[in-house]
Amino acid sequence: MNMNKTTGITPAEGIGVIRKKVWLYVIGILVLGLLVALPHIASAYAATVIFILFVYVGYAEGWNIMSGLTGYVNFGYSLFAGIAGYTSVILIIDYGLWWPIAWVIGGISASIVAFMLGMVMLRLRGSYFAIGMLALLLGIQLLYTSKYLSPITRGGYGFPFIEPMSFTAMYYSAFVIALVSIFTTYKIITSRFGARLLAIREDEEAAESVGINATANKITAFCISAFFGGLMAGVHVAFQNYIEPHSAFNIHWTIVPIVMVLLGGPGSVWGPVIGAVILTFVEEFLWSYFTQAYMMIYGVVMVLLVLLMPGGIIEWLKSRGTLPKVRTI
């Protein structure tokens, strides 16, 4: 924040920086105002696309908090979406809970599962963790289909119909959750906790040798990540109007956030948002023309990003000097 103090720029340049900041605030407030008014002024289709964008922002920021910051790639992220989605739907249908409360409890349930899994899984290093999470995703999906949980989860059929709620309410819920997830990411990245996570990403041994409890920090990040993924999944499932194991735990909800975060910039605040904005519109465009082929594009984008732009758009802009090299972006 106190850039002018630490960087020692001249007053004239300082005014330039302030002017730039003012413009940023003006644009930000305009965009926010537009997004708030959107369901009332735009077509239902446009509002739906923006709603999906919010959902993806929430998913992507959630994945980013764990995997972007610590470098522990989570291939089982949709596990949390599935668990939270199920919890919220069961609470709403079987216990008649009010939607927002059910969503929050769903998010908390995903967090609790993340805590329990993290205690065990986060002792594994790098690739072992990634593959172990993939295995857990499949195992837990099967468990939700199985006869053992059927009385609660209705087995393979799930809940074919959930009474719809008003789209406007879902829109604003997703909007608020997306904003909170961005704000939380900002708070984490600028905090000492975030610095510890980044230290773990750069060199876990070195981080541990200066007294950072790597496992505890990773577990905390894992729980926060699962909470946002789960919270957003509640809204997402409400929008979809049904839940069954195959769609709820689908690896699609892991792939999409990964590609978005990689595109925007892992470990940054706005990277996942940029990735989500670009890919939501690309997906919407491709989906309407090549209904089946658009997932192929995700694969290609992923490969190209790893090869050509490993830091994502944010890192690329920073290295070109377009963006200042600060962590708050």
Add this chain to the structure above:
Amino acid sequence: MQFIPILIGGLLLGSLYGLAACGLSFVFGVMTIINVAHAEFIMLGAFTSFWLWFFLKINPLLTIIPTMFFIFVICVFVYRAAVSRIVGEMQLVSLILTFGISIFLWNFAQVFFTSTFRSVAYSTGSVSFLGSHFSMNKIISFIIVSAIIVVLHAFLKWTRIGKAIRAVSQNPDIASISGIDIDRIRMFGFGIGGVLAAVAGSLIAIQWSIYPLMGSDLILKCFAIVAIGGLGSILGAFLGGLILGVAETIGTMYWDATMANVIAPLLLILTFLLRPQGLFGYAERVD
């Protein structure tokens, strides 16, 4: 329900699992890359075999040879275009890269082959043994798998190029100093991984139904097998495959057919936690 036939059935299934996982383990051994797209190469192999049989009416067992060449070429291309650029970087980079390749391939198959379940109608009858019937296909497959494993082992042990592959996998720097073109050897190694996948795919096509998403069902089993056998060990992968095959067959018989699928992820996580180097691997510091 007798136990011995179940055991034999499990071993027949397990040999195929072992071959499927072998290529994954081999590629890891040569260049420490976890190839998530390996099961997609198996799927491509199965479909190549299927189309050759479907359009050209080639005997399904003979299709194995052109399929091997085809997948080898694809793998060499993938290595040249993408994988060679990230060899030696952090494992997670290769994990994400090959995951991207895998997503592309399975969706490619879904678009162009459609998600219909297909199978090669190839039957050579069955044999009776110990009072129960075994499909001849599975026994042929077992023989081919065993032959491939033996040939691969001999190839690595005695041929010049096999020795070069082992040298590169043990220490790329020293291998390079000794005059081995490590990039070429790695390309060849990645191609052999593809060949193993191709044979596994062709053999799967004559026994099970094939579909574009079969890779995502198979990859976890491959991971579990490689974890049990120890990363990089070929015989370990084969034995790990036999263990998983027997465990799944017993699980299906005495427990529940769908729940038997939990065995692979369960074994995987248990091995990671209790014995990360696998049953037949040795503990090693990985930096």
